[in-house]
Amino acid sequence: MKKYLSNRKAIIVFCLPALILFCVFIFIPILQVFYYSFFDWDGVNKATFVGLKNYTRLLMKDPTFKIANANGFKFGIVITVYQLLLATVFAIAVSDKRIRFRKFFRTAYFIPVVLSVTVVCQLWGNVMNADNGLLNTLMARLGIDWKQNWLNDRNTAIYAVAFVNAWQWMGYQFALIVAGIKSIGEDFYEAAEIDGATSLKAHWHITLPLLKDTFNFCLLISVTGGIKAFSEIDIMTGGGPGTSTYTLTYIMYNNAFTRQKFGYGLTSASVLVLECLAIILVLNWLMKDREQPLFSRRKGVDLV
């Protein structure tokens, strides 16, 4: 192994295919997004350079930009809280050998992930339909006067859609956390048990700190997933009512593909890329910052 690692040619040969693929399919398209964001372009004909005009219009004047950012934030919060919290609880539960039907639960939690987004959205769209949806009908049958206009209310529609996304993809984070828990050695828990720690304390002081890297990854995909949310919004609300469930991705799609304003759409896309990058940097920094205190605290902790 040492022989290969000290051989520059070998390193280049092994890394090059991945680097080429990354450049061709990710890096160059991202550069193109930034490049065309400075143009007035219909996506088909010759583009005209307009400098920062698209950026000033989007950032300073477009009312949907503020809505889109707020929605991205709300979406991110809902899916992060729902997915991380439930996925962690469920993962810890199914990792406990005392729990019966663990295999069944593991499969059940993951099933929504393998369903098509369209199917899931149609399903929840019918459940949440204000006129004859399952939820409102159920409430009415139970005699509860709590009819909600889940998807047609400008203030709540984004939360309803975010919930659907969170419901579907919770299983993915669940699988990651289960895998993380499985990688923790049994001896940690045996030591805790000898020290008299309860199951809850053992998970609090052993499982959670050792899953930090997994949580970091889950957090990243949740938060960035919220900012770039699109599919559920397009299928369930079409960005509506009005513009109330727009996100930056939706602004990009709407301008590029229905208004033939690719330049402006790509401006939105480039802001989205920058926001995602900023969030990744901030989250990594936050997690790095907390690394030392968390580990140092664990070293001297009293488990009883």
Added chain:
Amino acid sequence: MKKFLCVLLAAMMIIGCASAMADEKIKLQIYGQYADDDTKVPYDYAVEKLAEAYPNVELELIPQAQDDGATLLALATAGKLPDIYQTGSGIVTTLRNSKQMMVLNDVAEKTGFLDKVYATEKQFMFADDGNIYAFPYAGQEYVLWFVNKALFAQYNLEIPTTYDELIACADVFNANGIVPMALFGQEGWISAAMYDAVATRYINAGIKGIDNGTTSIEDEAYLKAAEKLAELAKAGVFQAAVTTTNYDQASEMFLGGKAAMFLNGQWYIEDATKALGDDVAWIAYPSYDAASYEANKHAFSGGGGSISGYAVNPASPNAELAAEVAAFISEKYCEAKVMLRNNPLVAVDTGLVNENFPPMMQALVAEMPNMTSTTAFTWGLTNTTWSNAIGVAGQSLLSGQFTAQEVIDQLVFELE
């Protein structure tokens, strides 16, 4: 003997290859609407007739997505347009500039298509540069306000002529579990059409006036129309889930007797008549008062014509043949619409006579000479930003949660 066998085998191979080549069909990809009876019946009829007239041609259908032309634009951007594709006004300028839309002047003449087009429709065939880019099949189409007369009679209600009467009717219907007006507000074009139906009571040019620059979104009439539509929505004229209701759901409500009114194009006459018989009729749009109702009784939303129909990709390896097929198909669509869908509002004079038009269609044909003004459907608008923005604006107003001023301000921004 050996020589004879060799010659025989060679001859058989040549004959086999020749017959295989003769049997080989030319496949043409076609991107067109194929969603409901009004689009499936004409397409199937055209394909059947095509097999007789062009036995060597086979069509491969790509059903058109209801996405305001997004898929078509994506295909154009990727340089992967099908041989024949259905197009609306908004995308014509873009695709003709990029040379992805064939000039069809010669084919229109050669096939005799141009001679068969009604004089009233001919003007819309030509783009502003004097060329033909699409073979139309639809004639002047209109937005109709359908009512279920039986439901009105059941609750002793008069057909509304003013918005106040409409709101009073809505109160009664809502109290009895009937949706006053079912609207498939998930689709931008019908949301825009609903706004247009109200706007034409205040300014006859409606949404088309802004498209062609004869009016401005800052004209007070547009604000008043927005205020009125928002008021109607708040009063419960539309179903609660209006902005997420699709066509099938809304149509089911109306045809199933669960909604008293419905807004759609005149192509819906056939389906509505089949389901509701004499109980269904279309009415003049209600207005803000009795005088304006009378004054605008013959002003319609829709109509106006547009450069739309079947266009051809000049990069197709069989472009000339595709152009001929596009003309043929458009003509057959017209035949199917007249004979099988009882819709005489087509672009081409098919020479066919149908005496079984439903009463609603007969009433519409009788009304046409009296029409004082028409506007346009969103696909007939040339400004793609406006056609998309007015759909979003209409949806905002239908939700009853946006103020008229808020919506107009957004439109002013979009049109800057």
